[in-house]
Amino acid sequence: MANPAGVRSEEPTKATEATGASDPAARRPPASRVPEASALVRPAVIVALLAFVLLALPSLLSLYYVDALTQAAIYSIVALGLGLLVGRVGMVSLGQAAVLAMGAWVAARILFATGLPYPIVLLAAGLITMVLGTLVGLPALRLSGLYLALITLMLAGAITVVLASINFPNGGHGFTGYNASTVHIPPIRRPSIATTDPAYFRYVVIVAALMFLLVLAHVSLRPGRAWAAIRQSESAALAAGINTTLYKLWAFALASFVTGVAGGLLAGGSRYLYSIDFQTQDSITLLAVVLMGGIYSIWGAIVAGLLLELLPALLNSWGVSADWLTILFGVGVLQVLTTAPAGLVDQVPKDLARLGRLVLGLFRRTAPATGSSSK
Amino acid sequence: MPSWTDIQQFLVTGLSLGGVYALSGVGMVVLYRATGVLNLAFGAVGAMGALIAWQLINHSGLNDWLAFAVAVLFGGVVTLAYGMVFGRLLAGRDPLVKATATLGLTLILLGVMDLLWTTSGGASRSLVIPTDNNTFQIGQISVTYTNVIALALGLVITIVTGVFLRYTKLGTAMRAMANDREITATLGVPVQRVTAAAWFGCGLLSGIAGVLLADLVALDATTLTFLVISSLAAALIARLRSIAITFAAAIVIGVVDAELTPVQSVSNYRDMTPFVLAAIALLVLNRRRVITIGRQGM
Numbered sequence: 055m056a057n058p059a060g061v062r063s064e065e066p067t068k069a070t071e072a073t074g075a076s077d078p079a080a081r082r083p084p085a086s087r088v089p090e091a092s093a094l095v096r097p098a099v100i101v102a103l104l105a106f107v108l109l110a111l112p113s114l115l116s117l118y119y120v121d122a123l124t125q126a127a128i129y130s131i132v133a134l135g136l137g138l139l140v141g142r143v144g145m146v147s148l149g150q151a152a153v154l155a156m157g158a159w160v161a162a163r164i165l166f167a168t169g170l171p172y173p174i175v176l177l178a179a180g181l182i183t184m185v186l187g188t189l190v191g192l193p194a195l196r197l198s199g200l201y202l203a204l205i206t207l208m209l210a211g212a213i214t215v216v217l218a219s220i221n222f223p224n225g226g227h228g229f230t231g232y233n234a235s236t237v238h239i240p241p242i243r244r245p246s247i248a249t250t251d252p253a254y255f256r257y258v259v260i261v262a263a264l265m266f267l268l269v270l271a272h273v274s275l276r277p278g279r280a281w282a283a284i285r286q287s288e289s290a291a292l293a294a295g296i297n298t299t300l301y302k303l304w305a306f307a308l309a310s311f312v313t314g315v316a317g318g319l320l321a322g323g324s325r326y327l328y329s330i331d332f333q334t335q336d337s338i339t340l341l342a343v344v345l346m347g348g349i350y351s352i353w354g355a356i357v358a359g360l361l362l363e364l365l366p367a368l369l370n371s372w373g374v375s376a377d378w379l380t381i382l383f384g385v386g387v388l389q390v391l392t393t394a395p396a397g398l399v400d401q402v403p404k405d406l407a408r409l410g411r412l413v414l415g416l417f418r419r420t421a422p423a424t425g426s427s428s429k
Numbered sequence: 430m431p432s433w434t435d436i437q438q439f440l441v442t443g444l445s446l447g448g449v450y451a452l453s454g455v456g457m458v459v460l461y462r463a464t465g466v467l468n469l470a471f472g473a474v475g476a477m478g479a480l481i482a483w484q485l486i487n488h489s490g491l492n493d494w495l496a497f498a499v500a501v502l503f504g505g506v507v508t509l510a511y512g513m514v515f516g517r518l519l520a521g522r523d524p525l526v527k528a529t530a531t532l533g534l535t536l537i538l539l540g541v542m543d544l545l546w547t548t549s550g551g552a553s554r555s556l557v558i559p560t561d562n563n564t565f566q567i568g569q570i571s572v573t574y575t576n577v578i579a580l581a582l583g584l585v586i587t588i589v590t591g592v593f594l595r596y597t598k599l600g601t602a603m604r605a606m607a608n609d610r611e612i613t614a615t616l617g618v619p620v621q622r623v624t625a626a627a628w629f630g631c632g633l634l635s636g637i638a639g640v641l642l643a644d645l646v647a648l649d650a651t652t653l654t655f656l657v658i659s660s661l662a663a664a665l666i667a668r669l670r671s672i673a674i675t676f677a678a679a680i681v682i683g684v685v686d687a688e689l690t691p692v693q694s695v696s697n698y699r700d701m702t703p704f705v706l707a708a709i710a711l712l713v714l715n716r717r718r719v720i721t722i723g724r725q726g727m
Contacts, residue, residue: 146525148532193712199525200467204665205711211658212704219697334655335539338532345529377544384536391530392518 108259112252122367124255124323127262130359131316133344134269134352135309140341141349142273143305144285146203148337149210153310155217155332157183157317162223162327163231165242172245172322176261179318180311187310188303195302210337214329222327241325258319265312266352277304342383345390431691437570439687442645445576446659447683448583449641453660454667454675455590456634461669462607463627464516467528468508472657473538474632475639476650478504480546482640483556483648493559497640504636505629512628535654542650556643579641586634587676594672599626659686662707668714682706 112120132154139145161179164170170178194205225240226233248257272278280301283291291298321327343361348354361383366376431439453471461467478500485496511534519527546554560574594600602623605613614620638660642653659682667674682703689699 146529197711199523200528201711203525203528204467204661205708207658208662208704208708208711211655212701212708215698215700215704333651335651338536341529342533342536375544377540377547380540380543381537382540384533384538384540387533387536388515388530391522391526391533392515 104259104263108256112255117251118371119364119367120251120255121323122364124251124258125320126359126363127255127258128316128319128323128359129340129362130356131262131265131319132313132340133347133358133362134266134355135312135316136340136344137347137349137352137355137358138269138273139305139309140344141351141354142278142281142285143302144199145302145305146199146206146341147309148203148207148341149213150309150313150340151332151334151336152210152213152217153183153187153313154317154320155329156186156213157314158321158327158332159217159222159317160314161318161321162242165321166223166225166231166240176315176318179321180315183314183317184307184311187314188307191303191306191310195299195306207334207337211334214332214334217329217332221329239326242321242327244322244325254323258323261315261319265315266355269308269312270352272308277301277308281305339380339383342387346383346386434569435691436688437568439690440684441570441572441576443684443687444680445579445645445683446642446687447680448580449638449645450660450663450683451583451676451679452586452634453638453657454663454679455587455672456631456638457660457664458667458669458672458675459590459594459603460627460631461524461664463603464512464606464624465524465527466512466516466519466531467524467661467669468531468631468635469528469657469661470508470511470531470534470538471631471635471638471660472654473535473542473650474504474507475635475637475642476653477507477538477542477639478636479556479639479643479648479653480542480554480650483554483643484546486556487554497558500640501633501636504634504639505632508632508635509625509629513625516624516628539650539654546650548649554648556640556648558640558644561644575641575644579645582637582641583676583679587672590672599623603627658707659683659703662703662710665707666710666714678706678710 111123115123132150135153136147136150139147157179160182161175164175164178190209194202194209197205220230221232221234223231224233225231244254245257248254273281280291280296280298283294283296284298284301288298324331339362340358343358344354346361347356347358365379369376369379453475457468457471481503482496482500485491485499486493491499511531515530515534516527519530558575558578560578563574564571565574566572592600594604602613602618603626605616605618606620606623610620639653642656646652646656660679663675663679663682666678685706686699686702689695689702692699
């Protein structure tokens with residue numbers, strides 16, 4: 055058995071080197087043997103990065119970018135859930151924006167109605183969304199690939215219509231907590247320890263890190279192995295005695311839970327929620343950035359969040375329309391599906407390496423010949 | 430309880446919308462059977478065609494019908510171009526991958542449409558087909574010729590497509606390809622040409638649907654793009670197989686959606702109709718043992 059410290063479970067190669075075989079058009083992520091030394095370097099880098107982001111970043115950036123990065127962190131959690139479904143289990147969901155909306159709605163309702171501490175609210179939002187997501191997932195599990203994606207699209211569409219009708223809570227009474235005649239809508243409260251934007255950013259990053267750890271734990275343990283088996287071949291997994299229905303449900307539940315928590319964070323982050331912020335197009339854009347970021351890697355979720363929220367903020371400050379991004383995402387989807395199924399996270403290092411080799415090759419050729427091998 | 434007049438008036442709306450959903454649904458079913466691609470960009474292509482027609486009519490003074498012809502042709506050309514490039518590149522992949530790729534096309538078109546015809550600033554556009562102004566009365570309800578055209582086109586296209594698939598060489602080739610692409614190729618059928626015809630035909634239909642829906646509903650990129658879901662629902666109820674059932678389902682969806690408008694208690698939720706019907710169709714009709722032998726997925 056390989057050295058446990060050397061076998062990084064978040065490394066997707068183990069799970070995907072076998073699964074890539076069935077797809078002739080997909081380029082397989084390389085099976086890299088991670089040597090001992092870098093096994094310690096990696097968590098150190100992550101911790102350092104986290105420390106930098108938490109401690110130094112908010113003071114270096116303007117509030118505009120702190121807000122953008124807060125949104126990016128929130129959406130990276132959503133991307134994490136979707137990436138889990140698509141990359142690990144092979145289930146495409148076109149309705150994650152609706153799940154996010156549900157989480158935000160539940161959190162907002164609880165925040166307005168009670169004075170419960172924030173972690174409890176987030177947990178409640180996550181759990182309720184998880185239950186709803188699982189209920190939805192239950193009948194849909196009989197469906198495969200395309201039909202599963204379509205039914206998630208349908209159900210998301212239905213939820214969007216319902217939301218447009220009942221609206222987000224704005225401090226009113228009754229089940230929906232929506233008062234149509236309210237003139238001054240109160241903002242959704244934030245945790246008492248993190249009321250300012252930079253403080254809330256740190257809060258979000260910590261919660262995001264916890265969500266990532268949660269998913270990572272799942273992936274390293276038995277559920278992760280079951281999902282890898284299901285992704286490769288459901289019939290083989292069944293034959294091996296894996297309860298495929300249970301593990302598929304588990305994936306739905308986990309993805310819904312983290313997305314629900316993200317929704318709760320969104321409620322506190324945006325402070326004012328409107329149904330126009332959660333549209334069908336957003337589910338598609340979400341899938342696009344998750345595909346582009348890379349569905350096989352945890353880092354891909356972070357890239358996806360940055361693509362979705364940081365890039366528009368940058369473009370906005372330069373005066374460029376965000377529509378260019380929509381076009382870019384569309385092109386990205388096509389590119390990823392045709393050539394690079396593992397996404398940017400996999401593709402960029404490879405492209406950089408190839409660029410490096412090209413440059414080195416140029417140097418070798420222009421260097422004075424010293425009995426070189428090239429003719 | 431809505432009045433009888435109301436019910437009848439909304440029946441007219443429902444039937445015309447249903448007609449458009451039907452011709453869209455037929456286009457999607459035929460394309461899916463011939464190529465394995467569920468064209469989710471159908472609505473976006475039609476929307477862009479409609480906006481181009483609007484641009485030509487209102488800013489270049491082009492004749493209305495010529496502009497509509499351009500819109501329809503645009504739909505055909507764009508869909509054909511996509512099919513020839515990405516349809517070919519993704520030919521061997523899972524239907525899910527092919528459908529997701531069309532979502533990529535949808536995003537590109539949505540971005541382009543919002544860039545060129547931005548909706549911010551409160552600008553609202555409308556596309557008016559000249560036959561809107563010709564109305565006739567049936568009892569107390571007024572019917573425009575556009576309504577008639579929409580329903581008639583839906584019916585005609587369904588019938589013509591059925592006849593085409595059954596009795597023409599090209600149609601038979603398409604049915605053969607839907608059955609088994611490899612064997613069809615070995616029989617000497619020009620597979621690429623048949624595929625191109627399927628893509629082009631679907632594109633033309635999306636152009637037609639785009640212009641009609643822009644007139645009947647609204648000339649708004651997002652609305653038109655996602656109206657494809659109603660046609661999709663009809664196609665799914667038909668299990669992506671029978672165009673007759675697609676027609677029937679589309680009419681039902683259109684009528685139910687419209688008829689719920691005057692019913693106050695559920696009026697806000699009537700847009701859920703295609704979603705709910707499609708979800709039911711997916712769960713009930715497409716239920717099968719989910720066992721995958723090998724996955725050619727993402």
